[in-house]
Amino acid sequence: MAEPFSMLTSRPMPLIRDNVDTDQIIPSREMKSTGKTGLADGLFAGWRYTAIGSRDPDPNFVLNDPFYADSQIILAGANFGCGSSREHAVWALAEYGFRAVIAPSFAPIFAGNCIRNGILPAVLEADAIAIIEEVDCPATIDLAAQKISIGEDQSWSFPIDDEAKAMLLEGLDAIDLSLKMIEDIAAWQTADRAKRPWIYLGANQ
Amino acid sequence: MTRKWGLFLPEPSTLFDKLWDSHVVAALPGNRALVAIDRVFLHERTGASALNSLAEAGRAVVDPARVFAVTDHIVDTRPGRTDQTLMPGGQAFITETRAAAKAAGITLFDVNDSDQGIVHVISPELGIVLPGCTLVAPDSHTCTQGAFGALAWGIGSSEAEHAMATGTLRLNKPKSMRVCFAGSLPKGVTPKDMIMTLIASHGAAGGKGHALEFAGDAVRALDMEGRMTLCNMATEFSAMSGFIAPDRKTFKYLTGRRYVPKGAEWDQAVESWEKLISDVDATFDAEIKIDASAVTPTVSWGTSPEHSVGIGGTVPETADERPLEYMALQKGQSLKGTPIDAAFIGSCTNSRLSDLRRASALLKGKKIADHVQAICVPGSSRVKREAEAEGIDAIFRDAGFEWRESGCSMCFYAGGESFQSGARVISTTNRNFESRQGPGVKTHIASPETVVASALAGAIADVRELL
Numbered sequence: 001m002a003e004p005f006s007m008l009t010s011r012p013m014p015l016i017r018d019n020v021d022t023d024q025i026i027p028s029r030e031m032k033s034t035g036k037t038g039l040a041d042g043l044f045a046g047w048r049y050t051a052i053g054s055r056d057p058d059p060n061f062v063l064n065d066p067f068y069a070d071s072q073i074i075l076a077g078a079n080f081g082c083g084s085s086r087e088h089a090v091w092a093l094a095e096y097g098f099r100a101v102i103a104p105s106f107a108p109i110f111a112g113n114c115i116r117n118g119i120l121p122a123v124l125e126a127d128a129i130a131i132i133e134e135v136d137c138p139a140t141i142d143l144a145a146q147k148i149s150i151g152e153d154q155s156w157s158f159p160i161d162d163e164a165k166a167m168l169l170e171g172l173d174a175i176d177l178s179l180k181m182i183e184d185i186a187a188w189q190t191a192d193r194a195k196r197p198w199i200y201l202g203a204n205q
Numbered sequence: 206m207t208r209k210w211g212l213f214l215p216e217p218s219t220l221f222d223k224l225w226d227s228h229v230v231a232a233l234p235g236n237r238a239l240v241a242i243d244r245v246f247l248h249e250r251t252g253a254s255a256l257n258s259l260a261e262a263g264r265a266v267v268d269p270a271r272v273f274a275v276t277d278h279i280v281d282t283r284p285g286r287t288d289q290t291l292m293p294g295g296q297a298f299i300t301e302t303r304a305a306a307k308a309a310g311i312t313l314f315d316v317n318d319s320d321q322g323i324v325h326v327i328s329p330e331l332g333i334v335l336p337g338c339t340l341v342a343p344d345s346h347t348c349t350q351g352a353f354g355a356l357a358w359g360i361g362s363s364e365a366e367h368a369m370a371t372g373t374l375r376l377n378k379p380k381s382m383r384v385c386f387a388g389s390l391p392k393g394v395t396p397k398d399m400i401m402t403l404i405a406s407h408g409a410a411g412g413k414g415h416a417l418e419f420a421g422d423a424v425r426a427l428d429m430e431g432r433m434t435l436c437n438m439a440t441e442f443s444a445m446s447g448f449i450a451p452d453r454k455t456f457k458y459l460t461g462r463r464y465v466p467k468g469a470e471w472d473q474a475v476e477s478w479e480k481l482i483s484d485v486d487a488t489f490d491a492e493i494k495i496d497a498s499a500v501t502p503t504v505s506w507g508t509s510p511e512h513s514v515g516i517g518g519t520v521p522e523t524a525d526e527r528p529l530e531y532m533a534l535q536k537g538q539s540l541k542g543t544p545i546d547a548a549f550i551g552s553c554t555n556s557r558l559s560d561l562r563r564a565s566a567l568l569k570g571k572k573i574a575d576h577v578q579a580i581c582v583p584g585s586s587r588v589k590r591e592a593e594a595e596g597i598d599a600i601f602r603d604a605g606f607e608w609r610e611s612g613c614s615m616c617f618y619a620g621g622e623s624f625q626s627g628a629r630v631i632s633t634t635n636r637n638f639e640s641r642q643g644p645g646v647k648t649h650i651a652s653p654e655t656v657v658a659s660a661l662a663g664a665i666a667d668v669r670e671l672l
């Protein structure tokens with residue numbers, strides 16, 4: 001179960017590049033175990049360290065900038081999280097401490113993985129993102145109100161579908177939600193089995 | 206219902222509507238639905254974590270007979286392989302997936318199983334994917350299997366857990382799109398060139414939010430393996446999935462395969478599969494038309510599949526600096542003639558028997574350029590056996606290629622073996638992202654024919670000059 005997400009105030013870390021793919025978020029070589037943990041060190045490894053396989057921080061990469069050390073929000077470019085469907089990218093972000101990514105658009109699989117792991121993928125127009133980057137001060141995300149604000153008088157609303165919102169707000173697990181409908185599922189399968197018996201392997205295999 | 210000529214006719218629907226509607230268990234708020242999932246396919250890279258995480262939460266796989274797993278992603282592809290991998294810690298992925306599959310009671314096609322191979326190659330070979338089914342795998346190229354008229358797509362690990370625990374997924378219904386390839390393909394031009402042309406002309410996000418049906422004469426004319434190549438890269442177009450209406454070629458391909466229905470059930474199945482077509486008047490949210498006869502052999506120049514041009518083309522003047530710098534290319538430079546260091550034939554895009562046959566026909570009796578490291582990795586153990594029975598392995602070896610065991614191999618760098626850092630590789634794979642095939646490796650994606658022509662020339666070449 002993910003930690004519920006309601007209000008978050010944090011200085012957004014700017015990583016304004018389009019098409020940041022999951023290989024860049026966590027290179028395949030950094031996925032060293034079968035579990036969901038131990039991935040934070042590999043987050044953005046290709047950019048964050050001076051050489052492949054090294055652990056010397058590259059001071060030019062924003063993740064190593066002490067100014068953003070406590071940042072829980074990433075300000076990103078378009079199509080963030082494209083590429084492979086691997087959920088490790090999201091696990092690495094979560095383990096590192098990020099709770100939200102703000103981008104003009106997300107790869108859909110990645111956005112779904114975010115929701116399931118308690119990370120908010122918030123879509124904002126690129127010019128709003130540019131303003132937040134420019135102002136460079138803490139931003140507040142109010143998920144219930146679907147609002148991101150900086151300072152007293154600048155705010156933007158962002159879209160999110162109801163179910164994703166509910167899951168984030170309550171830290172709900174999608175499997176529990178669906179298991180509540182187990183009777184509907186069973187009834188559907190009984191009817192379907194009569195129409196498409198070949199789908200149900202095992203019985204006649 | 207629409208009123209037409211005084212009669213009430215059912216609303217014409219798209220193939221996608223039919224696939225979707227036949228799997229909706231219940232509507233959910235908004236544009237969402239609880240959708241039945243007929244097949245789940247896991248692989249060793251994420252299989253153990255999904256199965257273990259499910260078990261830790263005290264949940265069972267509801268119908269293990271409909272869940273499969275394979276070792277393909279990090280398994281070694283050098284001859285005489287064991288559970289050992291070049292990737293540090295890779296062995297644990299294999300042994301833990303094995304243990305987790307056993308505990309969950311699901312079928313695993315293990316390292317040296319005669320049915321082992323890349324998930325999207327073996328699922329059709331075994332008849333696990335069927336027309337009209339929903340199939341998911343924690344792998345973005347699951348759309349490959351849409352070639353059979355199935356709705357097949359890649360999911361995250363948590364969704365894999367959800368599918369295994371409930372037999373369903375909670376989904377937003379995507380929009381529908383049809384891409385029509387009219388006319389016929391010229392000689393030397395392949396389904397890989399078709400899909401790369403689509404992505405180059407409409408952008409890597411062109412199919413975003415859409416379920417994509419491939420149609421048109423040039424698509425109908427493709428054999429099943431070519432259709433798989435086409436559907437494989439629907440994900441590079443950002444589509445939810447890509448699929449093709451099943452037809453006699455589809456049914457013929459599936460006949461007699463292990464998990465397909467038998468006897469009277471087969472006839473009943475084919476009868477229902479024949480209805481899986483978009484109705485004549487069905488409307489799509491988006492439509493794209495491409496003239497297949499104008500498609501040429503296509504090669505990527507940059508670090509996104511949309512960075513691709515016809516072999517006679519040049520790096521666009523509008524190209525961004527970053528991919529150019531990474532790929533060490535200049536604006537306006539022609540791709541043809543660019544020297545390469547390595548050539549790779551393999552991956553779920555282009556590693557099936559017909560790919561290897563076409564490649565070997567071009568290679569026969571020739572030698573690749575001295576400075577080129579060339580590797581061929583059959584997509585499955587079955588493809589490898591069948592190719593060897595035809596002497597295809599000998600042609601590859603004699604020409605200077607390495608011939609491997611099946612698996613994903615150097616399609617992606619998992620921390621083990623890779624091409625030399627900085628090497629320029631012409632590859633039949635589907636992704637040319639930075640460091641996809643190893644740190645600093647410059648990948649140019651292309652068809653098997655173009656890879657062979659380039660390996661022979663030692664530089665990116667136009668296969669049509671060999672024909």
Ligand code: SF4
Nearest residue numbers: 346552553613616617
């Ligand atoms: S061959 Fe490559 S693209 Fe295909 S499933 Fe394996 S790693 Fe993924």
